[in-house]
Amino acid sequence: MLGSFHGGVHPHGNKGMASHKAIEPLPMPQRLYVPLHQHAGQPCDPCVTVGQKVLKGEEIGRSDAWVSTPIHAPTSGTVVGIEEYPAGHPSGLTMLTVVIDPDGEDRWSDSIAGIADPMNAEPAVIQERIRWAGIVGLGGAVYPSFIKMTPPKGKKVETLLINGAECEPYLTSDERVMVERAKETIAGIEIMMHTLPTSKCVIGIEDNKPEAIKAMTEAARSYNGIRVQPMPAMYPQGARQQLVEAITGKQVPSGARLVDIGLLVHNVTTAYSIYEAVVHGKPLITRVVTVSGRGIAKPANLETLLGTPIRNLIDHCGGMKPGVRKVILGGPMMGLAVDNLDVPVVKGIAGVLALLQNEIVDKPEQPCIRCGRCVQACPMSLVPSEMAWRAKVNQLDVMPELHLNDCIECGSCGFVCPSNIPLVQYFRYAKLAIQADRRAQKKLDMDKARTKAKAARVEQEKLEKERQKEAMKAAMAARKKAAAEAAPAEAAPAAPAAPATETVAAAVATDAAPVAEGAAALSDAESKAARAARAAQAARAARAAKAAKEQA
Amino acid sequence: MSQTNLLTTTSPHVHDGDSVANVMEAVIWALMPATAMAVMIFGWTALLVILITTLSCLVTEHLFLKLRKRPSAVADRSAALTGLLLALTLPPHSPWWMCVAGGVFAILVGKQVYGGLGYNMFNPALIARVFLLISFPAQMTAWPAVNPLFSEQAYSLGDSIAIIMTGQSSAPELADAVSTATPLGQYRTETGMGKTVQDAMGGKYTGYDEVRAASGLIGGSLGETSALLLAAGGIYLLRKKVITWHIPVTMFAGCLVPATIFWTFDPAHYPDPVFHLLTGGLVIGAFYMATDMVTSPITVKGQIIFGLGCGLLTYLIRTWSGYPEGVSFAVVLMNAVVPLIDQYTRPRAYGQVA
Ligand code: SF4
Ligand code: SF4
Numbered sequence: 001m002l003g004s005f006h007g008g009v010h011p012h013g014n015k016g017m018a019s020h021k022a023i024e025p026l027p028m029p030q031r032l033y034v035p036l037h038q039h040a041g042q043p044c045d046p047c048v049t050v051g052q053k054v055l056k057g058e059e060i061g062r063s064d065a066w067v068s069t070p071i072h073a074p075t076s077g078t079v080v081g082i083e084e085y086p087a088g089h090p091s092g093l094t095m096l097t098v099v100i101d102p103d104g105e106d107r108w109s110d111s112i113a114g115i116a117d118p119m120n121a122e123p124a125v126i127q128e129r130i131r132w133a134g135i136v137g138l139g140g141a142v143y144p145s146f147i148k149m150t151p152p153k154g155k156k157v158e159t160l161l162i163n164g165a166e167c168e169p170y171l172t173s174d175e176r177v178m179v180e181r182a183k184e185t186i187a188g189i190e191i192m193m194h195t196l197p198t199s200k201c202v203i204g205i206e207d208n209k210p211e212a213i214k215a216m217t218e219a220a221r222s223y224n225g226i227r228v229q230p231m232p233a234m235y236p237q238g239a240r241q242q243l244v245e246a247i248t249g250k251q252v253p254s255g256a257r258l259v260d261i262g263l264l265v266h267n268v269t270t271a272y273s274i275y276e277a278v279v280h281g282k283p284l285i286t287r288v289v290t291v292s293g294r295g296i297a298k299p300a301n302l303e304t305l306l307g308t309p310i311r312n313l314i315d316h317c318g319g320m321k322p323g324v325r326k327v328i329l330g331g332p333m334m335g336l337a338v339d340n341l342d343v344p345v346v347k348g349i350a351g352v353l354a355l356l357q358n359e360i361v362d363k364p365e366q367p368c369i370r371c372g373r374c375v376q377a378c379p380m381s382l383v384p385s386e387m388a389w390r391a392k393v394n395q396l397d398v399m400p401e402l403h404l405n406d407c408i409e410c411g412s413c414g415f416v417c418p419s420n421i422p423l424v425q426y427f428r429y430a431k432l433a434i435q436a437d438r439r440a441q442k443k444l445d446m447d448k449a450r451t452k453a454k455a456a457r458v459e460q461e462k463l464e465k466e467r468q469k470e471a472m473k474a475a476m477a478a479r480k481k482a483a484a485e486a487a488p489a490e491a492a493p494a495a496p497a498a499p500a501t502e503t504v505a506a507a508v509a510t511d512a513a514p515v516a517e518g519a520a521a522l523s524d525a526e527s528k529a530a531r532a533a534r535a536a537q538a539a540r541a542a543r544a545a546k547a548a549k550e551q552a
Numbered sequence: 553m554s555q556t557n558l559l560t561t562t563s564p565h566v567h568d569g570d571s572v573a574n575v576m577e578a579v580i581w582a583l584m585p586a587t588a589m590a591v592m593i594f595g596w597t598a599l600l601v602i603l604i605t606t607l608s609c610l611v612t613e614h615l616f617l618k619l620r621k622r623p624s625a626v627a628d629r630s631a632a633l634t635g636l637l638l639a640l641t642l643p644p645h646s647p648w649w650m651c652v653a654g655g656v657f658a659i660l661v662g663k664q665v666y667g668g669l670g671y672n673m674f675n676p677a678l679i680a681r682v683f684l685l686i687s688f689p690a691q692m693t694a695w696p697a698v699n700p701l702f703s704e705q706a707y708s709l710g711d712s713i714a715i716i717m718t719g720q721s722s723a724p725e726l727a728d729a730v731s732t733a734t735p736l737g738q739y740r741t742e743t744g745m746g747k748t749v750q751d752a753m754g755g756k757y758t759g760y761d762e763v764r765a766a767s768g769l770i771g772g773s774l775g776e777t778s779a780l781l782l783a784a785g786g787i788y789l790l791r792k793k794v795i796t797w798h799i800p801v802t803m804f805a806g807c808l809v810p811a812t813i814f815w816t817f818d819p820a821h822y823p824d825p826v827f828h829l830l831t832g833g834l835v836i837g838a839f840y841m842a843t844d845m846v847t848s849p850i851t852v853k854g855q856i857i858f859g860l861g862c863g864l865l866t867y868l869i870r871t872w873s874g875y876p877e878g879v880s881f882a883v884v885l886m887n888a889v890v891p892l893i894d895q896y897t898r899p900r901a902y903g904q905v906a
Contacts, residue, residue, distance in 0.1 A: 006902065011566055169566065241902060254903035325559055332565040339558040361567035363560065366628070367670035369572055372850040380902040385850060385892075403901040418570045419670075425562045496823030 004034055007379040008234045009412045011169045011333065011531040013208055014359075018292040018299040019172040021043040023180055024318055025303040032074055032100045032307035034060065034087050038346040039136040040143045041067030046098055049413045052079045057283050060098050069134040069144045074285040074305035077102040088329045088336055088343045097344070100307070114281040123195045133277035134284045134347075136447035139163055139174075139238060139267035140330060142348040145274065148266065149195055149260050157198045158262035161247055162189060162271055164205040164212065165231065165238035168331025171351045176301045178205070178212035179270050185268060188275030190223060192266065201226045203268065204247050206233040235333060238409040240265050242379050254406055269350075289345055291317045295324035295354030304345050311341040314512075320354050325362065332360075333411045366419040374413035374423060380406050384413035384423045391430035396437065404430055467514040525530035572669075576629035578794045579840065582785030583636055589776040589781050590858060596712035601646050604716070606635030618666050620732050630669050634658050637677035640774045640882065643685075643692060648716050650691055654680045674887045675844045678880045685880070710758035742785025747895065779835045786839030795843040798855040799862075803838040804829070806863020814871070822871070834866060837879035847887045852899035854890075861886045876878070 037043035040281050044061030048054055054073040061071035078098045085097035115121050131146035151157055166174040178185060191202055203220070205213050207230045220226040221347060229247055236242055243265055250261060258264055269288065276282045285306055292299040297318025304313060310329070314320055320327075328335040329349050345352075375385035380403070387402050399405075407427050414423045591598045594807030613631035617624050638654050661683070663669065685692045707715065789795045807828055814822040828834060833841075842848060842862045849858045862882045869878025 009568070135587075245902075253905065254901065256903070272695045292566070325557075326565055327558055327559075328565055332563070334563050335565065336563070337558070337560045337565060339560050355565065360559070360565050362561075363567075363571070366572055367668060369575070369670050370848075370850050371575065371845040372855075375899065376852070377849050380899055381899040383850065383898055386898075387778050402898075403904065406901055406903065409563075415563045415566065416568050418572050418575055420567070420571070422562055424564065428562070487814070 004232070005242040005379055006376050006381050006411065007239070008236065009377050009415050011235055011415060014169045014232065014292075015172050015175070015208065017170070017294075018290050019175055019209075019294075021176070021300050022302045023176045023288050023303050026308060026313060026525070027073065028102050028104065028106070029312045030101075031080075031344075032077075032102065032305060033220075033309060033344040034071060034074065034098045034100060035085070035087050035095045035344060035346055036061040036071055036098065037095055038071060038142065038306065038348065039069050039134075039142065041065060041069075043096065044071050046082045046096070048073075048079050048082075048098065050079055050082055053077070053103075054079060055101065055107055056358060057112050057281075057285060058109045060100075067144060067147065069131060069136055069146070070283070071098070072134055072283040072285050073098075074307050075102045075186045076102070076105050076107040084495060086340050086343050088338055088346065088349065102505070105273075112281045114279045118191050118278045119194050123197070123324070126191060126195045127277055130274055131355060132283070133273070134348050135270060135273050135277060137267055138269040138287065138347065138350070140334065140348050140350065141240075145266065145270055148264060151196060151241075151264075155259045157250070157259060157264045158200060159197045159264075160193055160196065160198050160201040161243060161263060161265045162201060163240075163265055164201040164203050164209075164268040165243060166209070167206060167233070167238040167334055168335075169235075170292045170336045170353050171290050171331050172292070173290045173301055173350045174268050175209045175212050176290075177272050177288055178209070179215045181272055182212075182215040183228075184275045185272045186216070186219040186223065187279065188227065189220075189226060191278050192271060192274060193225065196264065199225045201443060201489055203246050204231050204237070204243055205229070208233040211449075234437045235412060235415075236379055236408070239379065239410055240461050241408070242525055254403070257399070261292070264521035271436040273488075274417060280337050284347060287345070287347065287349070289313060289349060291353075292351065293324075293328075293353035293355045293361055293520075295321050295327075295356050297321060306346060307344045309342045309344055310338075313352050314341065314354065315343070321356070323356050323474040324464065325357045326353075326355045326360050328355065333415065334409065358429035361420060363420045365421050368417075368419055368421060369446070371418060373418065377412040377416045379412060380412060380515055382407060383447050384427075385421075386425040387430070388421060388423045391426040392410045394433075396430060396434050399430060399434060404434075407431075431494070450545065492513065534540075572628045572630070572893045575794055575845075578789060580629065580633050580636060581792075583640070583782075583840065585785060586778050586781040587640065587774075589642075589778040590640065593778075594774065595707050596709045597707065597715050598644050600648075600712060600716045601642055601651055601774065602636065602639040604648050604651040605639035605642065605655045606632055607647060608652045609635030609659050612659040613664075616660065622668075624748040628669065633661060634663070634676045637675075637707045638680050641677065641681045643773055645776070647691060649718075650684060652690055653687075654684050657683050667738045670846055673845055673852040673890070674884050675841055675847045678841055678884050678887075681880050682884055683876075718863060724787055739887045741838075745820065772820065775834070779830045782835045782839060786835070789839065789843075794837070796852070796855070798852055799843045799848060800838040802856050802859025803835070803866075804844050806865075807834060807859040807867045809862070810864065810867045828867070828870070832870070833879035837862070837866070837883055841879065842883050847890060849890050849893045849896045850893065851899055853899070854893040857893055857897065858886055858890065858892050861889070885898070 025067075036046060042063045042065035046061050048058075048060045054060060055076045056073055058073045058074050059070045062068075066508075080101050081096060081097075081099035083097060083099065084094035085099070087095035087097070089095065097405055115125065118126060127146050127150050130149055131144065135145040136142040137145060137148075164174055164178055166172070179200070181520060189201055189203070193199065203216055203226065205228060207213070207217065213228055213230050217228045220228055226278045231237060231246055237246055240258070244250060244252055244258065244263055248263065252258060252261060252263075273284050273287075277284070282376070286303055287306065289302050289304045290299070291302060291313045296314065297320075300317050302313055302316065310327070314327075326337045327341065328337050328351070330336060330351055331342070332353060332355065335351070335353070366386050368389065370385060372385075375382075378384055382403055384407075387399070387404055387407070390402070391395075404427060409424050409427060410423050414421070417423060587602065591602070609631045614624055635655055635658070637659050639651070641650065642654065658680035662674060662679045663672045666672040786795075788801060790797060790800075808825040811822070811825040811828045815824045838859075842859060849855050857892040862879075865882035865885055866878040869875055869881055875881065
């Protein structure tokens with residue numbers, strides 16, 4: 001059946017507050033804080049220095065890693081600092097950030113230029129442009145788009161799926177882009193189809209956005225192969241797997257890539273950004289952010305420079321009403337609650353919400369009553385209740401069987417749980433704990449290998465020494481003999497010195513190298529895991545203390 | 553700077569607003585019409601049985617949690633629901649001490665020894681009923697004739713109190729009253745003595761006909777009476793999405809399909825399915841007992857297996873065991889295999905090849 005996937009929930013859309021508000025530009029902030037890590041993959045290194053003048057669209061951070069994208073100056077001005085600054089991060093961590101004081105001229109760099117005839121350009125040229133422009137999945141996954149736009153050899157994308165579902169409540173930024181920039185978005189899609197290449201595209205839009213459906217259908221009319229597919233509103237329709245299931249009726253095999261089944265999903269605003277980058281040469285330096293929630297005086301959709309502190313957005317919308325209990329980056333189902341209004345807007349943030357007490361969950365956790373609602377709600381057909389209690393008692397070895405890794409952390413289970421169990425929190429903890437275990441195991445294996453190699457080396461060295469001694473003895477004897485016999489013959493060369501030592505060392509080194517690389521790649525995750533472990537420990541201690549108190 | 557008045561708990565940040573207390577309360581409301589009917593039909597004694605049982609559950613829950621120095625969970629309404637459900641499985645003239653014993657047993661042994669709500673393996677109300685049935689078989693199968701409230705034969709409030717508190721009453725008709733049997737009991741005893749169903753039902757026992765059974769004007773435990781009102785409450789729960797259709801429908805099927813088959817082939821010895829549906833505890837069991845979330849499977853597939861099992865066992869016990877009524881035993885037996893069912897009916901995760 002078209003337009004449906006397994007499970008799912010119906011949270012109140014709450015979109016009316018902002019859905020009819022046209023996109024308006026946010027006035028230039030006093031100061032921009034542009035983090036150097038706004039995408040999945042490796043963070044960028046700064047390529048500017050403090051005091052340097054930068055122009056709008058100039059690269060200010062880049063990385064040599066494949067999975068990474070550059071960061072650009074959102075406006076012209078002066079770099080006044082490259083420093084650690086609060087980021088929208090689960091544990092309130094800081095991030096290396098380029099601080100820019102705008103000069104007010106907002107002058108573009110001279111190198112900014114579109115590709116003249118994109119529909120006749122080489123795919124490689126467009127792929128490189130998308131990479132250079134720093135475009136990432138704007139639905140929240142922030143995975144570098146150029147990688148998805150470069151199908152692996154031998155794979156073909158049959159259908160390009162464009163995600164206009166915007167299933168998160170409150171958020172309306174994709175909707176506004178579709179309504180106001182439908183032509184450009186469709187042009188972006190056409191460029192994507194040319195690049196992949198593919199001749200078929202389906203744009204999935206939930207039916208609670210009739211204006212967007214109308215505008216996009218209208219704009220797509222003159223293109224063959226682009227079809228708008230209205231879908232019944234249901235969360236999490238915009239999640240990759242669910243969109244695929246809803247539109248094609250197929251499920252993405254666990255562990256497989258979309259392209260393995262001939263599909264590709266891009267967010268609709270990503271398509272618009274690709275248009276801007278390819279046709280006008282503009283890198284990704286702004287995005288539309290929905291500012292909404294009952295705690296916001298005048299909700300709006302703001303075209304915001306990346307790096308703008310969220311405080312500016314909230315203030316522009318008339319500030320917060322009294323009684324705001326949560327400020328959320330992103331949507332209320334998957335977004336991140338922050339208590340620091342200085343954190344900047346980054347590429348993946350589609351909304352800033354200020355929610356009042358009556359809009360949020362703030363009730364104590366109760367025991368699971370096994371009502372099964374989470375099971376019915378889970379779009380990945382998992383058993384959240386079981387995963388949660390097993391995580392609680394640290395039974396991590398059964399998690400693969402329960403497919404914990406397939407959990408997309410959509411929050412549907414927590415949304416319906418009558419016992420207010422923070423299920424997603426348990427899953428995140430379990431995932432991190434498993435990662436940490438795995439790394440510990442790897443390290444153990446490495447240590448073992450190293451010890452073994454060392455023992456072998458020591459053994460070799462001993463053997464060699466003995467051999468040398470023998471050789472020396474032999475030489476001495478020979479010399480003596482020669483002297484004694486008064487024969488001028490030279491001693492035979494000693495037994496070949498074993499080069500084995502070196503070989504072993506080299507082998508160990510090459511073995512260790514990829515592991516070390518992997519460790520570096522995981523270092524971010526590692527620190528997260530360590531934090532999670534610490535948090536878990538603290539929680540355990542707290543529980544123990546409570547239990548002790550109860551017993552006393 | 554960070555603002556301390558802002559919460560930073562994890563996503564999801566919104567909720568559908570339902571709570572455990574809401575769920576329990578909905579079930580209690582759904583039972584209200586049938587409860588009221590029970591009081592109407594059996595008089596003040598029924599009200600006393602319900603009040604005493606429910607209170608014992610609430611007090612036990614409260615005291616136990618207080619002793620364990622845990623926060624009181626009386627507010628989650630689950631103890632109240634357990635009490636009401638248990639009361640509805642009792643005979644209308646249950647002595648007070650039996651009500652209290654049942655209530656205490658339900659909460660302590662049925663629930664708290666496992667660790668409280670959510671951890672118990674058996675439906676607390678049913679396990680208490682089974683306990684009472686085994687411990688006090690005489691009192692548990694004493695079925696007074698129906699004496700509707702405000703009718704001529706009705707007991708006065710004073711008489712009712714005397715019946716429940718002392719087992720005695722000044723009312724002369726009490727002696728006769730206790731001698732009737734439930735239709736199911738009647739069928740079991742009589743066919744057991746070699747009579748056909750028609751003889752058994754049409755002969756000595758005259759109280760049975762479908763309309764009276766459906767509306768509740770018939771002997772039995774408090775909640776076994778009005779199939780119609782119980783079903784109405786069940787439909788309310790279905791519509792409010794507190795329960796799903798899977799368990800009730802499959803439980804009915806599990807009992808009524810074999811009933812139909814046997815009756816078709818041998819109507820002389822096997823009563824018709826309508827009889828099975830309308831007498832005894834099938835309706836209350838299917839809508840309110842088997843659907844207890846804590847003690848039923850968590851997946852849809854599991855719920856279907858569970859429902860079928862409950863229904864089938866009910867039929868088996870009713871037809872071939874020494875007990876006339878099988879719903880409680882059937883559900884409790886099926887409760888015991890729920891962990892197993894859960895383990896083998898995990899849904900196929902997204903993207904896993906079957
Ligand atoms: S958060 Fe995970 S377990 Fe919960 S509903 Fe979403 S995918 Fe399923
Ligand atoms: S929704 Fe909550 S209470 Fe219900 S089964 Fe899942 S975890 Fe348990």
